[in-house]
Structure formats: C-alpha cells, structure tokens
Amino acid sequence: MSDEMQEGPQGEVKKFMYVNRKAPYGTIYALEALEVVLIGAAFDQDVSLAFIDDGVFQLTDGQKTDDIGIKNFSPAFRALGDYDVTKLYVEKESLEERGLTRDDLMDLTWEDEDNDWEEKPSIRVVSREEMKSVLSDQDVILSF
Amino acid sequence: MSDEMQEGPQGEVKKFMYVNRKAPYGTIYALEALEVVLIGAAFDQDVSLAFIDDGVFQLTDGQKTDDIGIKNFSPAFRALGDYDVTKLYVEKESLEERGLTRDDLMDLTWEDEDNDWEEKPSIRVVSREEMKSVLSDQDVILSF
Amino acid sequence: MKFAIVVNEGPYTHQASDTAFQFAKSVLAKGHEIVRVFFYHDGVNNGTKLAVPPQDDRHIPNNWSALAKENELDLVLCIAAAQRRGILDEKEAGRQGKDSNNVIDGFRISGLGQLIEAGIQADRTVTFGD
Amino acid sequence: MKFAIVVNEGPYTHQASDTAFQFAKSVLAKGHEIVRVFFYHDGVNNGTKLAVPPQDDRHIPNNWSALAKENELDLVLCIAAAQRRGILDEKEAGRQGKDSNNVIDGFRISGLGQLIEAGIQADRTVTFGD
C-alpha cells in the first residue's frame, strides 16, 4: 500500500487512526465519528479507520431506518473514497463473533488516480494480529 | 418479612423496586438513583432495592473521593434506614464474581419500631435464584 | 390502560428518547392513556428550546413538544437533574439570576415526587435509557 | 510537550469530564502545554452557563472556565455537536433566531477542523469519553 501523502498546511503528515467500536443508531458515536473523518479528510493527513468489535456493524449493507425515525447515514460511507479516505480496516474476528462475513458489508470502493482510475476496494478485512500492528503504527488515535 | 405498609395518598400500596446495576462515580446513575429512593420514601409504598452486577460496588465501605474531585455520596446509604427503606437485596453471585464479600460492604442498619427499636441489618445478601423471585414479585421496577 | 414513561438519556446521543417517542405514539394509537412522561438524568436535555439539528434530521425536542400539545401529555423534567445540567425555565432562571433560559413549550419542571406519583397512578411504568 | 485533550461526554453523567479536568491540571503542573481542549459529542454540554449544581458539589462548567482563564487555555465546543444539543453562544443564537443563549465565558464554538488541527499540532492527543 502506498503511503505517499501530500503535506498538510502545517507541513507535517501524521498517521491519524479513527477507531470505531460501537454499533450505529443505538448511540450517535458512529455518525459523529464519520463527520470527523469527512472534515478531517481536508487536512491531507495519512488517514485510516479501524472497525473493531461492534464497530463492524456500522458497515452492514441494507440498513433501513424508516421505522425508528432516525436518518440512515450509512450511504455516507460510500463518499469516503471521493475524499481519499481509502483504508478501512475491518477485523475478521469481530465479524465472525457477530455472525457476519464480508458479504454482509457494503461494497465500498475508491478510484486510484495513479492507476488509470481503477476501482479498488476500501474495506480491508484483517486479522486481529494485523489490526494490532496497524494500531501500533499510528501517531494520533481518535476513539468513538 | 413483614409486608404491612401504610397506604399512600392514593390509597394504594405498590411494590416499588429500584434496580441498581451500575458502579458509582464512573457514571451518575447510582447517585441519582439514591436521590429517587430518598424522595420516594415519602410516598409510603413497599420499597425494595436490588444490587445486581456492578451495582454491588455502590455499597463498598471506605470510599474516599478526594483525589477525583467528586463528592463521596456513599454515606447517604446510611440514611435509608431512617426513611424506612430497609430492604436492600444484594446478589451473592455478583459479589463473588467481583472478588467481594459482605465484609467489604458498609454496615447498613434500621431500627425496628415494632420490636423495641432493635437495630437490624438492611443488607440482605441473596442468591441469584432468590433475586429472581424478588424481581418477579414487583409492581413497578425503576432501573438505573 | 394507563402508562407512565421514563426517559433517562438526552436527545441524539442515545436512542432512548427516540424509542420512547415511538413507544408513546403507539401507546396513544392503541387507545391507552399516558399519565406522564418523566425525564430524568440526561433525559432533561430533551426539553431544550435551543437545539438546531441538521435540516434533514428529526428535531427531537420539537417532536416531543408537538406530541404533548396534540395529546395533552404531561412532560416533566426533573428539577434536580435539570439544574445540574443547565436546563432552566424562565421562572427558575429568574430565581437563579441567569439571563437566559432554555426549556421548550410543552415541558414543565418539577420534582422527583412526580416520578413516584406516576409509578403509583399508572398500570405500567416503562423506562428507556442506556 | 504539547497535549491536545478531547472530552466526549457531558458534565456529571459520566466521569470523563472530571478525569479530563484532573488530567489537564496535571499536564499544566508538570510544565507541559495544552494546545486545545476540544469538546465533542455530549461533551459540548460542559460549556453551559446555566448549570446550577447542588452547593456541596463541584461546578464543572465553572471549573473549566476558571482553568481556561488562569492558563489561557483554548476550550472549543464543536459547532455541529453543539447545535444538535442546544448549546448556542450569543452570535449563533442571534443567527438562529433564538431568544436565549447558554455558552459560558472561556469556551468558544468552532468547527471540527479544530480537532484535527489540534491532533496535528500536539505531540499527544488524549481522549476522555464513555
């Protein structure tokens, strides 16, 4: 994976990790985390998202919120690719414990401008061991 | 145990159960639950408190809150007897899982006016099975 | 049948207020009575008149306020919980020497006794929280 | 060393704001710098000027306000989170046509970019929440 990033206004590129461990709708953390990620994308930092534990539920396909009277915000995840947020690490063990597979998740992609705008998947299902080393590698960790 | 109660202003006595399942200080629920119990005591209903799961931590002896800058509200539990709130059911299994015994809890008592003001313990350590039947017996259950 | 409803969390952060709202609408639609909706803990934050949620989102305090007007509901904010969290009506703000107030129409501020009284009067008391 | 502090829960209900406050005092006592305290989610409720806690309890919004004045701290309430929850300063209240406002001295309202900027500028970002 490429880590070439433009420098931000402060002339510094930090590795920002947004950790998502909570389910959507029961609490607002998932929605407001996504709002931070979308705003943060303008700062040209090296951004990753981690989906651990119940956080993986944020990415389920087919969310329909009409009956609970709350806006379905899951389509906003599809916009992440346009904002150059392309590294969504989803923990395999978390999926499995919850009876989910990658097929239950939305199909999120980004277009690689360095490679003839090839469409690439944004979701990277990783093992807990891989997640550990991704977490170790960060400069700033924001948890929701 | 005696269930003779005075009738309230509405001419009805209901069994009110306050369920405490949360630890003190990390959140305000324990403190604000106690405020309800103290106000509710004026209504002459048949009042019980249940301490289940982390709720048992509310009753630990020797709480000293100076360093965290939050008021120690545990002494207010000692006032419950004066308000005729005398049934505090504490679940034995919840204590054990948390490495606690009855000796780690405050010594809470009430004075039995029908028995020459004899001092009696308010805390009744009960098994999970007994807790189940206490819960089954209630008319109004308020959870905190 | 008479219902009392207790809401223990504020708007938006937890689903509790939304679920209580949907539940209350169903209680009324089925011909039952709501003797009171009591807002405790952070639940008092449902009674603010200063909320400005995004246009495409629900307006939780306004929705409660409108439901109360349509159905003559008694929506009570616990005074002790409200003072601690900065929810004051005009009268209370005056008494406390504050230059602003923030309780929306349709809610009233009162004591914890109103919660116990609701529990006594109602056939069922249902709590929504976290 | 430069610290950024993030507070994600409101006053009194969760300990997060208290812990952040004790942490902030220690950061300053040890001679470090606090580039910003950013209040997000229900954390924006720490910035209310209408709280009237019991006399024998701590006054969380006042304590933050005083700490900010003594140490020239930058306390920022996220505008999107604040609007949703009914936390408005005088300017924002005017813009929204509201007759009251409730932000205490020492806090300012600004955008989420201030959180990211703090994370970039600080050597350490520490989050307190639930």
Added chain:
Amino acid sequence: MSILHTVNKSPFQKNDLASCLAHVSDDDAVLLIEDGVYGVITGTQAAGQISKSPAAIYVLGGDLAARGIGEEKVADGVKIVDYDGFVDLAAKHKAVNSWL
C-alpha cells in the same frame, strides 16, 4: 403474573442480555430493542444463550431493519414485533424491567 424484560445493548460488548437471561422467570418475556437486537443473529454465542432460555423472546423489527439484519439471520423461535407489539407486550405483563 409475569414480567416483560427489555434489553437495549449489544450482547457482544455488554453483559446486560446475559444478566437478564440469568434473572428471568420461566413465564417471563424478553424483548430485544435498539442495539439489543444484535442478540438474535443466528449462529452467534448470544443467540445460543437465547435459545436455552425458557422465556419467550421477542425482537423489535424496526431496530433490526435499521441495522441491516435481515429476517433470514434471526434465530429460530424469536418473534419479531413492531412498536404496537411492544405496547401489547407491556400491557400483557404486570411490570416492565428495563435492563439498562
């Protein structure tokens, strides 16, 4: 008369469902709402606990749909209700115990 228990938190991260199931009487009912609905996903440890309970288990359909949990994923024996069904369950039992 029996009691209706509600559980609103995910069983994968919180013990509320487990504690509730340990405290229900045989003729009680349990209704899963909000994030509690994740407890019904077939094949999980939570659904296994539910299937062993003598109590009747219900789940709020609106909360399932919101979370993208299709009905084909709901464990056998769990009944799906709407908010009207929630009201009926509350009316049918003598008290409601919310496992907050």
Added chain:
Amino acid sequence: MSILHTVNKSPFQKNDLASCLAHVSDDDAVLLIEDGVYGVITGTQAAGQISKSPAAIYVLGGDLAARGIGEEKVADGVKIVDYDGFVDLAAKHKAVNSWL
C-alpha cells in the same frame, strides 16, 4: 515507540478491557481509570486476564480509593499511579489509545 492504552469501563459488565488486552503489543502499557479500575481486584477473572498480558499494567490510585478498593486488593504486578503519573505515561508513549 509504543502506545498507552486506557480503559475506563468495568470489565465485569463490558468487554473493553478484554478487547484492549487482545490488541496490545508487547511493549505497550495499559492504564485502568474510572470504572476500569475494578479490573485489578485480585482473584477475579479480569485480574487473571491482566496477569497474562505482556503489557505493563497501571491503575489510577484516585479512582481506586474513590471506589473503596484498598491497595491490599490490587493484583500483583499492577502499578498504582496518580494523575501526574498518567501524564508521564502519556508523554512516554508515542500515542494514547482510549478504549471507549
């Protein structure tokens, strides 16, 4: 450089401590604060998990005292720190990961 993890919730009711311990690297540190401090009570399942972790484990003394958990109840190997110690730990590690 390694990471400081903080856990602020009771391990008896929430999975945050367990999830944190499953994600720490060997040279990381874990600091238990607020209701997280219950994790150090000797003889409990939580303290057992802690003792198996390669990471250094710290607990905030003020939160222990507030909850009436005496130092004699603190599991072996856990170091007690105050808020100044919390700041030192944050300074010493390259980033802080709060398990909210």
